[in-house]
Amino acid sequence: MAIETSVFVNDAWSSEGMAHELASRDGFYLVATPDVDDTRIVGYSGLMVLPGAPDADVQTIAVLPEARRSGLGRALMGQMIAEARRRGVREVFLEVRADNPGAQSLYESLGFEAIAVRPRYYMPDAVDAVVMRLQVPATTTEPAGPTIETSESEQLP
Known part of the structure; x- marks a missing residue:
């Protein structure tokens, strides 16, 4: 919760809300550490995908x-x-504070587009939320350069 309250000063999730999210079977949560020897958490993210839903x-x-x-x-x-x-998700949605151009720029660089504004969404400071959507590509783009050939039984994930 230290990151949550330091990053989201006025609109941090409660401990109970975070615990509920982490316990959900429909969530996908990641934590980031500087390296394998330094296990301090320096970032995290969470995605909600309901079973069979076309969006996340x-x-x-x-x-x-x-x-x-x-x-x-x-x-x-x-x-x-x-x-x-x-x-199997086709679209990913998110809300981002209208006063956070750095995050908006990151999301745009990943292919998200602004599709709506939710007025006064973030409380208590009444900041608008920009709703963004990503049309999820069916496959990833192949990187340039050498490729690794594997047999079907040895295929990498």
Whole structure:
């Protein structure tokens, strides 16, 4: 909860709300640490995907200020998008504070587009939420360069 309350000063989730989300069978949550030897949590993200639903919702993403601009937020979002694709989701939605252009820019760079505004969504400071949507590509783009050939029984995930 330390990251939650430091990143979302005025609109942090409660401990009870966070515990409920983490206990949900429909959630997909990730935590990020600096490396295998340093297990401090410096970021986390959560995605909600109801069974059989064609869409998913980014519930939360937070990265400590000192860990920002290192690609961590992009990596967390990439993993959530990959999980959405794995579950057959066609669209991913999120809400982002209208006064957070850095996050909006990250989401746009990942293919999200603004589709609506929810006035006075974030309380108590009455900040609008920008609703964004990603049309999930059916497959990932193949990277340029050498590829690894595997037999069917040895295929990588």
